[in-house]
Amino acid sequence: xxxxxxxxxxxxxxxxxxxxxxxxxxxxxxxxxxxxxxxxxxxxxxxxxxxxxxxxxxxxxxxxxxxxxxxxxxxxxxxxxxxxxxxxxxxxxxxxxxxxxxxxxxxxxxxxxxxxxxxxxxxxxxxxxxxxxxxxxxxxxxxxxxxxxxxxxxxxxxxxxxxxxxxxxxxxxxxxxxxxxxxxxxxxxxxxxxxxxxxxxxxxxxxxxxxxxxxxxxxxxxxxxxxxxxxxxxxxxxxxxxxxxxxxxxxxxxxxxxxxxxxxxxxxxxxxxxxxxxxxxxxxxxxxxxxxxxxxxxxxxxxxxxxxxxxxxxxxxxxxxxxxxxxxxxxxxxxxxxxxxxxxxxxxxxxxxxxxxxxxxxxxxxxxxxxxxxxxxxxxxxxxxxxxxxxxxxxxxxxxxxxxxxxxxxxxxxxxxxxxxxxxxxxxxxxxxxxxxxxxxxxxxxxxxxxxxxxxxxxx
Numbered sequence: 001x002x003x004x005x006x007x008x009x010x011x012x013x014x015x016x017x018x019x020x021x022x023x024x025x026x027x028x029x030x031x032x033x034x035x036x037x038x039x040x041x042x043x044x045x046x047x048x049x050x051x052x053x054x055x056x057x058x059x060x061x062x063x064x065x066x067x068x069x070x071x072x073x074x075x076x077x078x079x080x081x082x083x084x085x086x087x088x089x090x091x092x093x094x095x096x097x098x099x100x101x102x103x104x105x106x107x108x109x110x111x112x113x114x115x116x117x118x119x120x121x122x123x124x125x126x127x128x129x130x131x132x133x134x135x136x137x138x139x140x141x142x143x144x145x146x147x148x149x150x151x152x153x154x155x156x157x158x159x160x161x162x163x164x165x166x167x168x169x170x171x172x173x174x175x176x177x178x179x180x181x182x183x184x185x186x187x188x189x190x191x192x193x194x195x196x197x198x199x200x201x202x203x204x205x206x207x208x209x210x211x212x213x214x215x216x217x218x219x220x221x222x223x224x225x226x227x228x229x230x231x232x233x234x235x236x237x238x239x240x241x242x243x244x245x246x247x248x249x250x251x252x253x254x255x256x257x258x259x260x261x262x263x264x265x266x267x268x269x270x271x272x273x274x275x276x277x278x279x280x281x282x283x284x285x286x287x288x289x290x291x292x293x294x295x296x297x298x299x300x301x302x303x304x305x306x307x308x309x310x311x312x313x314x315x316x317x318x319x320x321x322x323x324x325x326x327x328x329x330x331x332x333x334x335x336x337x338x339x340x341x342x343x344x345x346x347x348x349x350x351x352x353x354x355x356x357x358x359x360x361x362x363x364x365x366x367x368x369x370x371x372x373x374x375x376x377x378x379x380x381x382x383x384x385x386x387x388x389x390x391x392x393x394x395x396x397x398x399x400x401x402x403x404x405x406x407x408x409x410x411x412x413x414x415x416x417x418x419x420x421x422x423x424x425x426x427x428x429x430x431x432x433x434x435x436x437x438x439x440x441x442x443x444x445x446x447x448x449x450x451x452x453x454x455x456x457x458x459x460x
Contacts, residue, residue, distance in 0.1 A: 030162060030164075032162060032163055032164045033162050033163055033164075034163055037067040037068065038065070038067060038068045038418070038447055038448030038449045039086070039087070039448070039459050040064070040065065040066045040067075040071075040083055040086040041064075041065050041086060041087050041088075041089060041448065041458065041459065042062055042063070042064055042065075042079075042081060042086060042087070042088045042089065043062065043063040043065070043089050043091055043096065043420075044060075044062045044076050044079075044088050044089065044090050044091065045060045045062075045076050045090050045091050045092055045093055046060060046061050046062070046063060046076075046091040046093075046094065046095075046096040046422075047060065047061070047093055047094065047095045047096065047426070048061040048063065048073065048095075048096045048412050049095060049096065049097045049098075049392070049412070049426070049427070049428060050412070051097070051098055051392055051393055051396040051397050051410060051411055051412075052393075052397055052411060054389030054390070054392070054393070054428065055389075055428065056426070056428070057073075057412075058075075059075045059076075059077070060075070060076045060077070060093060061073055061074065061075060061076060061096075062074060062075070062076045062079040063096065063412065063420070064081075064082075065418040065445075065448040066448075067448070068417065068418050068447035068448040068449070069415060069416065069417060069418055069447075069448070070412065070413065070414055070415065070416045070417075070418055071414065072414055073412065073413065073414060087457050087458065087459055088457070089455050089456070089457050089458050090456075090457075091422060091455075094422050094423065094424060094442060095422070095423040095424070095425065095426050095427070096412065096420050096421070096422055096423075097392070097396075097412075097420070097421050097423060097427060098396050098409070098410050098411055098412050098416070098419060098420060098421075099142065099143070099144025099145060099168075099409070099410075099417075099419030099420060099421055099444070099445075099446060100141075100142045100143045100144065100145075100363070100395045100396065100421065100434070101143065101144075101145040101146070101147070101362075101363065101395055101396060101399040101400060101403075101409060101410055102138070102143045102145075102146045102147070102168075102363055102364065102365050102375060102395070103146075103147040103314045103362040103363055103364050103399040103402065103403075104147065104149050104293055104314045104316050104362075104363075104364025104365060104366045105138070105146045105147065105148050105149070105364075105365060105366070105367070105372075105375075106148060106149065106150055106151050106152075106206055106366070106367075106368060107131045107134045107135055107138075107146070107148055107151065107152050107156070107167075107170075108127050108128075108131055108148075108150075108151030108152060108205050108206065109151065109205065109206065109367070109368035109369060109372075110122065110126075110127055110130035110131055110133070110134055110369065111130060111133065111134070111369050111370040111372070112126070112130055112369070113369055114330065114331070114369075115330060115331055115332075115333075116240050116331060116332060116333070116336070116368065117333070119205065119368060119369055120205045120206075122205065127151075127205060128156075131152075131156070132165055132166075132167070134372050135156075135160065135165060135166065135167025135168065135170075136166045136167055137372060137373065138167065138168050138372070138375060139166060139167050139168050139444060139446065139451055139452060140437075140444065140452040141375055141376055141437045141441070142376075142421040142434065142437055142441055142444055143168050143375065144168050144169060144417075144419040144421075144444065144446045145168050145169040145170075145171070145399075145400075145403075145405075145409055145419065146167075146168045146169070146170055146171070147171045147172075147230075147399065147402075147403065148170060148171070148172040148173065149173060149176065149232050149272070149274075149293060149364075149366075150173065150175060150176035150184065150206035150207050150232055151175065151176075151205055151206045151207075152170060152172040152173075152174075153172060153174055153226055153227070154172065154174075154226055154227025154228070155226075155227075156170060156172070157169075157170040157171070157172055157227070157229075158227075166451065168446075169409075169417075169419075169446075171229040171230070171403055172227075172228065172229055173223065173228045173229065173230050173231055173232045173272075174222075174223035174226050174227075174228045175206065175207050175208040175223065176206060176207040176208070176232040176233070176234055176274070177207065177208060177209075177210055177216060177219050177220065177223070177231065177232065177233050177234065177259065178207045178208065178209050178210075178233075178234035178250070179209065179210070179211055179234070179250050179251050179255075180209050180211050181243050181244060182209070182234045182237075182244055182248075182250045182251075183207070183234040183236070183237060183238035183240075183244055183250070183274055184206060184207020184208065184209065184234045184274075185207070185209050185243070185244075207234065211255075212255070213254055213255055213258045216251075216255045216258050216259050217258050217259075217262055220258075220259045220262045220263060220266075221262060221266065224262075224263065224266045224267065224269065228269065229269070229403075230263075230269050230270045230271065230272060230291075231259060231260075231263045231269060231270075231271045231272070232271070232272050232273070232274065232293070233251065233256060233259055233271055233272070233273045233274070233284070233289065234250055234251075234273070234274045235249065235250050235251055235256065235273040235274060235275045235280050235281075235283060235284040235289070236248060236249060236250060236273075236274060236275040236276050236277055236279075236280030236281075237250070237276070237280075237339070238274060238276075238339075239320070239323075239332065239336050239339045239340050239343060240332065240336055240368075245339075246276055246277065246297075246339050246342055246343060247277055247279070248280075249277075249279050249280050249283050250280070251283075253283070253286075253287050256283070256284065256287035256288065256289065257287045257288055259271060259288075260287060260288025260289060261288060264288070270290045270291060270402075271288065271289045271290060271291070272289065272290065272291030272292065272293055272312070272314075273289040273291065273292055273293065274293045274294065275292050275293070275294065275295065276294050276295065276296050276297045276343055277297045278297065278298055278299045278301075278302040281295060281298060281302050281306070282302060282305070285305065285306065285309060285311055289311075290310070290311055290312065291311065291312040291313075291314065291402065292306065292311060292312070292313050292314070293314050293316070293364070293366075294314075294315060294316055294343070294366075295313050295315060295350055295354065296315070296317075296343045296344065296346060296347045296350050297343065297346060297350065298350045298353060298354065299353075300353060300357070303350075303353045303354045303356075303357035303359055304357045306354070306357070306359045307354075307357045307358040307359045310360070311359070311360075312359075312360050312361075312362055312398075312402045313354050313359045313360070313361050313362070314361070314362040314363070314364040314399075315347065315350065315351050315354075315361065315364060316364040316365060316366035316378070317344070317347045317348065317351065317378060317381045317382065318365065318367075318374065318377040318378040318380070318381040319365065319366045319367055319368075319371070320340050320343065320344040320347065321344070321381075322367065322371050322374055322377065323340060323368075323371070324337060324340060328369075328371060331368075331369070348381075348384055348385050351382065351385060351386065352385050352386070355386060355390065360398050360401065360402070361394050361398060362394055362395075362398045362399040362402055363378060363379075363391075363394040363395035363398075363399065364378070365377075365378050376434055376435040376436075376437060377435055379391060379395075379431050379432060379434045379435045380431075380432050380435045382394070382431070383431050383432055388427060388428050388429065388430065388431035389428055391431045392427055392428065392431060392434075395410075395434075396409075396410030396411065397410045397411065398410075417446075417447055418445060418446075418447050418448035419445065419446050419447065420444075420445040421441060421443070421444050421445070422441075422442040422443040422444075422445070422453070422455065423440050423441060423442060424439075424440045424442060425440050441453065442454075442455070443455045443458075
């Protein structure tokens with residue numbers, strides 16, 4: 001029997017008076033957080049994609065990453081290595097692109113259900129647990145940043161930032177705000193109400209209801225209080241909601257202005273709106289909204305107005321075909337399938353119109369349940385009418401600007417986050433390379449750490 005020799009004279013307990021050095025790191029308040037910053041590394045002999053200019057950097061490049069940020073970049077042949085002991089990862093002329101940004105996701109629209117009705121009835125704890133699968137999968141497809149437009153919270157964003165959960169950097173709005181009978185209202189449609197709503201209404205898996213200026217003010221302030229990075233308002237009808245036609249215009253001008261002015265007063269937060277039709281888009285923009293989600297039915301004058309006012313557009317064109325083909329034929333109710341065809345009739349034309357008008361366009365997937373696995377299909381859909389360089393900008397430079405992260409995300413430049421993907425082929429030649437990550441994606445680096453794939457010599 002061993003007897004400790006470290007007992008203090010006045011220590012009355014049978015334990016040793018000090019914990020072992022080996023376990024001290026595990027006794028921190030947040031033991032899951034990394035003990036050390038990401039190591040300094042050099043990625044050498046890389047063909048680096050300039051997303052801002054839509055071309056490759058001249059010559060093979062070396063990228064130096066320190067503490068999770070790009071410290072310098074220059075020609076490999078003439079690069080000065082300030083730390084000769086730091087690992088040099090030879091990419092052997094492979095392509096390096098900034099980490100991708102998906103600006104319209106719903107991480108709480110989790111796999112595990114066959115229909116949208118079942119999905120919205122999933123309890124909160126199961127939803128949170130299953131969302132960790134969604135997050136990790138998105139990261140493995142090369143998306144190092146996501147913008148959740150209904151359902152995610154600051155708690156999840158913090159858990160990712162601290163290293164407790166593995167996933168992309170998360171910008172979120174909490175729950176989207178919807179009028180009763182609007183796109184975010186998934187409660188039963190029945191005379192006399194459902195008995196759930198009071199004051200600020202009720203919350204579902206993606207949205208919450210609020211009616212009248214006092215209620216929408218309270219809802220907005222509550223979402224900002226929980227840490228929302230922006231606010232989303234349902235201003236028009238939607239495909240997945242049964243009780244609102246696509247052409248409906250939702251919320252009064254006074255209600256929308258109450259939301260947008262409060263968001264601006266409480267930290268200059270932008271508001272974005274779910275809207276398909278010109279009427280809904282113009283209603284939203286004229287009352288302070290600065291972003292439009294979907295916008296499939298826009299007209300020329302609407303697109304020109306959006307460009308003139310600097311309104312961001314995030315189309316989500318791939319989801320409509322995905323929601324009605326095998327194995328998701330029964331995901332939408334019959335009414336949703338009719339509306340699905342309605343909004344897709346001119347989706348590609350709307351994208352072309354917005355592009356020609358000069359609207360700043362962002363990448364969005366908007367997929368639900370197991371459809372998340374097809375997150376990259378939006379690249380292929382947009383390639384039907386737009387060149388690769390523009391589409392790549394949709395998933396890098398443009399959403400970075402919308403998120404207030406210009407120069408930090410979506411680019412390979414000094415001072416940016418060390419968020420990079422390594423590819424076998426050049427997406428500027430064929431953007432569909434990004435829609436086949438299982439074939440073309442070699443590695444994903446987030447903040448200077450290898451989070452998916454393999455690179456010989458990269459420190460663990």
